[in-house]
Every structure is written in structure tokens, then in C-alpha cells.
Amino acid sequence: MASWKYGMAGIFETEESIIKAAYKTREMGFKNFEAISPYPIHGMEEACAIKRSWIPYVTFGAALVGLFGGLALTYWTSAVDWAINVGGKPFFSLPAFIPIMFELTILFAALSSVGALFYACGMPKIDPPIIDKDLTCSKFAIFIPNDDNGYDESKISEMFRALGASEVKKAEF
Amino acid sequence: MIKRNQLVLGNKSLKQITEDIVAPLERLPSKGWLGMFLSAKALFLFYIIAIAIVVSTGMGLLGVNHPVGWGTMIITFVFWIGIGHAGTLISAVLFLFRQKWRTSVARTAEAMTVFAVMTAGLFPLMHTGRPWLDFWLFPYPNQRGPLWVNFRSPLLWDVFAVSTYATVSMVFWYIGLVPDFATIRDRAKNNIRRIVYGALSLGWRGTAKNWSHYEMLYLLLAGLSTPLVLSVHTIVSFDFAVSNLPGWHTTIFPPYFVAGAIFSGFGMVVTLMTLVRIGFPEFKDYVTIDHMEVMNKIIMTTGLMVGYAYGSEFFIAWYSGNAYERYAFINRAMGPYAWSYWIMISCNVIIPQLFWFRKFRRSIPVMFVVSIFVNIGMWFERFVITVTSLHRDFMPSNWGMYAWSRYDTAILVGSFGMFLTLFLLYLRLFPAISIAEVKPVKNVGYEGGHH
Numbered sequence: 001m002a003s004w005k006y007g008m009a010g011i012f013e014t015e016e017s018i019i020k021a022a023y024k025t026r027e028m029g030f031k032n033f034e035a036i037s038p039y040p041i042h043g044m045e046e047a048c049a050i051k052r053s054w055i056p057y058v059t060f061g062a063a064l065v066g067l068f069g070g071l072a073l074t075y076w077t078s079a080v081d082w083a084i085n086v087g088g089k090p091f092f093s094l095p096a097f098i099p100i101m102f103e104l105t106i107l108f109a110a111l112s113s114v115g116a117l118f119y120a121c122g123m124p125k126i127d128p129p130i131i132d133k134d135l136t137c138s139k140f141a142i143f144i145p146n147d148d149n150g151y152d153e154s155k156i157s158e159m160f161r162a163l164g165a166s167e168v169k170k171a172e173f
Numbered sequence: 174m175i176k177r178n179q180l181v182l183g184n185k186s187l188k189q190i191t192e193d194i195v196a197p198l199e200r201l202p203s204k205g206w207l208g209m210f211l212s213a214k215a216l217f218l219f220y221i222i223a224i225a226i227v228v229s230t231g232m233g234l235l236g237v238n239h240p241v242g243w244g245t246m247i248i249t250f251v252f253w254i255g256i257g258h259a260g261t262l263i264s265a266v267l268f269l270f271r272q273k274w275r276t277s278v279a280r281t282a283e284a285m286t287v288f289a290v291m292t293a294g295l296f297p298l299m300h301t302g303r304p305w306l307d308f309w310l311f312p313y314p315n316q317r318g319p320l321w322v323n324f325r326s327p328l329l330w331d332v333f334a335v336s337t338y339a340t341v342s343m344v345f346w347y348i349g350l351v352p353d354f355a356t357i358r359d360r361a362k363n364n365i366r367r368i369v370y371g372a373l374s375l376g377w378r379g380t381a382k383n384w385s386h387y388e389m390l391y392l393l394l395a396g397l398s399t400p401l402v403l404s405v406h407t408i409v410s411f412d413f414a415v416s417n418l419p420g421w422h423t424t425i426f427p428p429y430f431v432a433g434a435i436f437s438g439f440g441m442v443v444t445l446m447t448l449v450r451i452g453f454p455e456f457k458d459y460v461t462i463d464h465m466e467v468m469n470k471i472i473m474t475t476g477l478m479v480g481y482a483y484g485s486e487f488f489i490a491w492y493s494g495n496a497y498e499r500y501a502f503i504n505r506a507m508g509p510y511a512w513s514y515w516i517m518i519s520c521n522v523i524i525p526q527l528f529w530f531r532k533f534r535r536s537i538p539v540m541f542v543v544s545i546f547v548n549i550g551m552w553f554e555r556f557v558i559t560v561t562s563l564h565r566d567f568m569p570s571n572w573g574m575y576a577w578s579r580y581d582t583a584i585l586v587g588s589f590g591m592f593l594t595l596f597l598l599y600l601r602l603f604p605a606i607s608i609a610e611v612k613p614v615k616n617v618g619y620e621g622g623h624h
Contacts, residue, residue, distance in 0.1 A: 125376025
């Protein structure tokens with residue numbers, strides 16, 4: 001069970017203001033803040049200095065496992081464990097095994113990538129606290145946890161107000 | 174610069190978009206929905222009874238016999254699995270091509286894929302005749318040796334292709350739904366709704382870090398689904414093409430099947446979307462006439478590809494100089510099953526030509542009727558391929574007809590009951606348009622809209 005963090009949250013009404021706020025929050029030296037939005041925002045990764053997702057490496061690794069796992073399965077069952085002569089074809093009939101290898105490549109890659117997303121996002125989360133009900137609908141927020149560098153409630157609240165936040169509050173996230 | 178048409182009409186705010194899309198979930202069902210649901214449900218129950226009779230009595234109730242050993246089950250399997258392909262094409266291939274119009278139809282098209290594959294998947298399982306032994310299809314360690322499955326058989330490739338396709342398309346669809354479930358959770362007025370959608374949303378929070386991973390995953394799944402969808406119908410076509418039967422043993426089958434699958438799938442998407450637009454009028458601002466027109470263009474294009482395949486197949490049958498191959502095709506067009514061949518040609522090649530005219534492409538009644546013809550035509554295409562090739566092969570002493578029985582009709586018609594029951598439930602329980610994907614494109618075509 002994940003433990004939630006406490007801190008300050010500023011609620012914003014537009015996409016432009018949240019991007020500006022994210023840049024500013026980062027400039028102020030905060031590192032562990034979260035920018036919350038109802039949909040992915042173009043340019044948000046740059047604003048928050050988020051590195052490119054590492055999920056593709058998982059995908060590639062799992063794809064290789066699926067590919068060679070498929071080869072191993074078909075080879076071992078058809079040519080080693082109980083080799084049966086089917087229509088005079090070679091026991092190790094690679095072209096016929098390619099569809100199996102291909103499908104297993106896709107299956108392993110897809111499911112492992114989803115597993116990686118779950119890991120990366122800490123999902124599933126049971127009943128996580130919600131800063132504002134509109135954050136999955138029409139509003140945006142920046143949340144700064146109280147363990148971040150230079151956390152100071154009055155300074156943060158002032159900064160959010162200056163950036164045009166419609167609401168500033170203490171929150172659990 | 175060319176001015177783009179608006180993707181979302183009415184210059185909506187973010188809140189309005191959410192409200193419009195979740196409206197069908199949050200109000201009581203309309204009479205129209207209830208009527209359709211009860212009819213679909215009744216048909217589904219009828220289907221279950223028909224399956225129970227066929228499974229308990231035996232496959233002999235259907236028209237399959239020597240020489241036509243593949244009948245309604247296989248035809249309808251290929252039909253439904255083909256329907257599924259348009260959903261993946263819209264959700265994955267058009268995503269890779271950055272086609273923004275796909276956002277409003279992707280969710281429903283994907284749902285159609287999932288339900289069509291579920292409907293399709295039952296057929297080969299029942300066609301085995303002893304469905305309680307279907308686990309034999311998978312390679313698992315057993316006490317008979319272990320005796321393994323035959324990996325050289327296209328039928329086994331199909332087991333892997335269809336089960337992978339079902340799994341991946343379901344996961345892709347679900348991942349797309351996660352942020353929208355969170356939206357519904359946060360709007361929920363009563364506790365049960367909050368708990369159910371909260372569980373479905375897996376605790377999604379929408380932080381920038383989450384979105385960054387999420388978008389990457391979405392791209393990866395789209396990239397994986399694209400070759401997957403092509404492989405699935407390719408492998409389905411191998412079920413036929415790898416055999417030695419005249420009319421089946423052709424290299425054109427994989428691309429021909431894939432084009433036909435996309436064609437039939439878009440036919441079904443248009444049929445369903447016209448109905449969804451009527452049932453949920455607020456969706457007309459999201460699934461606009463422009464969206465429908467684009468899909469009709471795809472129907473026409475793929476219809477032409479299918480028509481080209483019919484012609485090319487015929488030409489090659491003659492050009493090959495192989496007497497059996499030639500006969501198979503002459504028999505298709507002029508033999509005892511000529512009626513089915515000409516239904517196929519009229520529905521798939523001739524009728525979609527109406528879409529050359531802009532007026533027809535943008536007319537809801539016209540596109541509805543055409544899409545129904547496409548659905549009928551594509552079922553008959555599979556009928557033609559399966560039955561006419563089998564019923565007269567090399568030796569006239571081995572010729573026969575398919576003895577269509579009322580159980581064939583029951584199985585075919587009943588499968589629509591299963592599909593429609595699932596689809597109608599989906600429309601009431603899940604957001605039928607992707608809320609999180611529509612929001613970023615809401616400014617397309619407006620003054621000052623970016624991209």
C-alpha cells in the first residue's frame with residue numbers, strides 16, 4: 001500500500017497556464033512536483049523535464065523473449081521431445097514456425113509493456129486521494145510535496161497565485 | 174493553407190466534452206436502447222439454445238458433410254474476425270499515421286473489434302465438434318507422451334494468431350479506457366459507481382509522468398497491433414491457401430483477405446456509428462458527417478481493392494493454364510452457386526461505387542444501406558470461397574452440395590445477438606468516445622487552434 005504525500009496544490013483553469021506554472025515551479029528548484037491534467041498536454045514533458053519513457057526497452061526485451069521463446073517451443077516440441085514425421089517435412093521446419101514466433105513476439109511485447117506501465121505508474125492504486133474532482137475533467141494542477149527542496153507554504157502559495165491559479169490549497173496526493 | 178474542417182463541432186469547453194460523452198452512462202436508458210437491448214438479448218438466448226442443441230447433438234445438424242466439410246461455422250468465423258480488423262485499423266494504423274479524426278471513432282471501433290473477435294472465436298471452438306476438448310489446441314505438457322500440437326499446420330497458427338489478437342486488442346482497448354474511467358469515477362454521485370469505476374480506472378491520476386509513460390505505451394501498442402492485425406487475417410487466409418484445393422491454393426489470399434477484412438469492418442463501423450448517432454444525438458458533434466465521409470471513402474477504396482482481387486483471381490485462374498483452377502472459377506460464376514457469387518460482386522464491387530458521389534458519401538440513409546450491403550456481401554464472399562471451392566474439386570465423383578439446414582441459419586443469425594448484446598451494453602457502461610483523446614484535438618479547425 002502506497003503512502004500518500006502531503007503538500008501544496010495549485011489549481012489552474014487553462015492548458016497554457018499549467019505549462020507556464022510547470023516551467024516556473026521547476027525554475028524555483030522543485031524536483032518532485034507533479035503536474036496533473038485530464039489529458040496529455042503537448043509540451044508538458046519539456047516543462048517538467050521528464051525524461052523519455054523507458055518502457056520501449058521493456059518492449060524490446062520482451063519481444064526478443066517471445067521470438068526466441070517461440071523458436072525454442074516449436075523446435076523443442078517438433079524436433080526434440082517427440083519428433084513426428086508430418087508429410088515428409090523436416091522436423092525442424094523453420095518457415096512453418098515463423099507465424100508462431102511472430103505471434104508470441106507480439107504477445108510478449110504487448111503484455112510486458114502494459115506490465116511496465118503498471119509498474120511505472122504504480123498502478124493499480126487503491127482509492128488514491130484526489131486533489132480536485134475536476135482534474136480528470138476540465139482543470140489542471142501542480143502539486144508540490146512537503147519533502148521537496150525549499151518547501152515553504154507561504155512562498156508556494158504566493159507563486160501559484162502569481163501564476164494565475166484559481167485555487168491554492170493544502171492537499172494529500 | 175488549406176482550412177481544416179472542425180473535428181469537434183460547437184466550440185465546446187473541456188467540461189462540455191466530458192458531459193456530452195458520459196451523458197449516456199449517467200441517465201436512464203432510453204426506450205429505443207431498451208427495445209434494442211431486449212431484442213438483442215432475446216436473439217442471444219436463442220443463439221445459446223441453438224449452440225446447446227448443436228453441441229449436444231453433434232455437428233451433423235449443420236449442413237457440413239462430405240465434400241463440403243467447412244460450412245457456416247468457418248464462414249461466419251472469418252466474417253466476424255474480418256469485422257474486427259477495421260477497429261484495429263482505426264485505433265492503431267491511423268494512430269501511427271497521425272490521423273486526428275480517428276479519435277472520435279476509435280473507442281467504439283475498438284469495442285467492435287473486441288466483441289467481433291469474441292463472437293468469432295467461438296466458431297472454430299464449436300467447429301471442432303467436441304468443444305470440451307478445445308484445450309488440446311494449445312501446447313501443454315500432457316501424459317500422452319507428451320504429444321505436442323502440430324506447429325506445421327495453419328490451423329494451429331490460427332489458434333496463436335486469434336488468441337494473441339483477442340488478448341492484445343482487449344488490452345489496447347482497456348488501456349485507452351483507463352483515464353476515462355478515472356473521469357467517470359471523479360464525477361460519480363453515488364458510491365457504487367465510484368467504487369466500480371474507481372476499480373476499473375486502477376487508480377489513475379493523470380500526472381505528467383504518468384501521461385508520458387502512457388503515451389509511450391499507447392504508441393508501442395499501436396505499433397505492435399499494426400503488424401498483428403495484418404498477420405491475423407493473413408494467417409486466417411493461410412487456413413485456405415496452404416491447402417491444395419483449387420480456388421484456395423493461391424498466393425493472392427493474404428492481401429486479398431486483409432483488404433476484404435478492412436472493407437467489411439468499415440462497413441460494420443458505419444452501420445453501428447449511424448445507429449449510435451441516432452441513439453445518442455449529443456455524439457453528432459463528435460462523430461460528424463466528415464468522419465462518416467472519410468470512412469465511406471475507405472469503404473470505397475477497399476471495395477475497389479477487393480474488386481481488383483476478384484478480377485485478378487479470375488485472370489490468374491485462366492492464365493495459369495491449370496484446368497482445375499479454371500474450372501473452380503468458372504464454376505463460381507456460372508455453377509450451382511453462381512447466385513452467391515453474384516450477390517458478392519453486386520454488394521462488394523458495384524454498390525459501393527455510389528460513394529464516388531459526395532452527396533451519397535455524406536447521406537446517412539445512403540451510407541447505412543450501403544454498409545448493410547457490404548456486410549451481406551462480405552459474408553457471401555466467405556461463403557463463395559469456402560463452399561464453392563469445396564463442393565466441386567478434382568473428381569466429379571467427389572462433387573456435392575452444401576446441405577444448408579435451419580441450424581446453420583440459427584447459428585449465423587444468433588451470432589448477431591451475441592455481438593449486439595455486448596455492443597449495446599458497452600454503449601451504456603463505457604464512454605463510447607475517448608474523452609482524454611478528444612480533448613487535445615478539440616481546437617482543430619478553429620481560429621487560433623494549434624497543430
